[in-house]
Amino acid sequence: MRRLVRAAVLIAALAGSTLAAAAEPVFPNGGSVGLEPPDGMTPIAGVAGFEDRAAKAAIVVVEVPHGDFDSIVKTFNRDTLQKQGVTIETQREIALPDGGRGLMLYGYQTVGAVALKKWILLAGGKDQTALVTAQLPEESASRYPDTTVEAALATVVFRAPPTQEEMLARLPFTFQSLEGFKVMRVLGTSAVLLVKGETSGPEAGGRPIFIAGMVPGEIDENERESLAKRAIASVPGVRDLRVERGGPLRIGGQQGIEIVANAADQQTGKPMKVVQWLRFGRANYIRMVGVLPADDFTRDFDSLRALRDGLEPR
Known part of the structure; x- marks a missing residue:
């Protein structure tokens, strides 16, 4: 399955502007997973995600084909993520607007000399699972504070996959x-x-x-x-x-x-x-x-x- 699906977790450019989230969920790249992105972030052409290039902030969505939420949750532990260079400081379960479940993790990742604030949301719907990742450099946190990013991730919803x-x-x-x-x-x-x-x-x-x-x-x-x-x-x-x-x-x-x-x-x-x-x-x-x-x-x-x-x- 790895050969079929390039599970592309894009480490895109990072940070933005502290304004309210959009009123309706946006489904980037015409996919099955949508959310209300923070004001200032726009869809990335050809990619399931949003970015603010000037501020170097990004939210990227990866749909997990035939993924089972409960099975994947078991792999989301601090030791496993630490091996991938991600240090988790907090994690909590959340309820999603359409009745789905979410596990939100927050921490940071060091890429070279740059420290990135990072959020990972594992979202599970009735028959669908997705991984939503947000990240931005520390110096951009005043433009996208934690509450703004987490509020946007908490709006994740699913719709029927396209035919x-x-x-x-x-x-x-x-x-x-x-x-x-x-x-x-x-x-x-x-x-x-x-x-x-x-x-x-x-x-x-x-x-x-x-x-x-x-x-x-x-x-x-x-x-x-x-x-x-x-x-x-x-x-x-x-x-x-x-x-x-x-x-x-x-x-x-x-x-x-x-x-x-x-x-x-x-x-x-x-x-x-x-x-x-x-x-x-x-x-x-x-x-x-x-x-x-x-x-x-x-x-x-x-x-x-x-x-x-x-x-x-x-």
């Missing part, structure tokens, strides 16, 4: 068919993570995945090969990547590059296959990546190519 169709509608491209894949997550408004079969369960992490995203900018023809090599070297969740073959090809009537590589799963060491396609347009390019167990490559490669060929910009 697969609603998530796909956010993207700047469409799929002719999902070829048995399902949406695991839409990343911002420009990329999607698909998994073959069910998106949950103990075996989800061993199933083929397909990631597609549109990147703005025109790439000169003489730079495309080096871009493709750098891009495949950055595929998350694998190690020991070795290019097996690659070369130019046309995708949807446009120029493209294909690279197929061998790798190992980052956690288990299991042999994996990675395939990457770049499709170049006039003002952007589309990057498509498939990652799957090496034993499944022959069986599932055609499905990955069908996803590639059925993807079209809106």
Whole structure:
């Protein structure tokens, strides 16, 4: 599951202005978790969170897929967090507005020479769980006092997750068919993570995945090969990547590059296959990546190519 979900706890820029919270919950990045951010914080483009760049303050929301509140609470102890560089000074249980439960922890984290005030809220709804993190540097505390930050975190609410169709509608491209894949997550408004079969369960992490995203900018023809090599070297969740073959090809009537590589799963060491396609347009390019167990490559490669060929910009 770690390979499927990049549990991105963003340590974003930090601090802001001491004003009242918004009147209605805002659901950043169109997600299922919302809150009333302190006045002065605005949604972060493409990220589930809020920030005040000038003041260097941020609140970031991470939805925990299929997470169980009671099980996760057991991992939230001071010793475990201390190993991650977070010192907890207080913790308390709170009730959330929609009947959910929350465990709020407050402390600080030292990053280099900077001491950050930090709040961690584990929030549990009827069928959903989320981790909400707020942080700011000590010198900004007068602009976002503890009471303001904690009041904002206490407004966390949940709503029904978007349907697969609603998530796909956010993207700047469409799929002719999902070829048995399902949406695991839409990343911002420009990329999607698909998994073959069910998106949950103990075996989800061993199933083929397909990631597609549109990147703005025109790439000169003489730079495309080096871009493709750098891009495949950055595929998350694998190690020991070795290019097996690659070369130019046309995708949807446009120029493209294909690279197929061998790798190992980052956690288990299991042999994996990675395939990457770049499709170049006039003002952007589309990057498509498939990652799957090496034993499944022959069986599932055609499905990955069908996803590639059925993807079209809106």
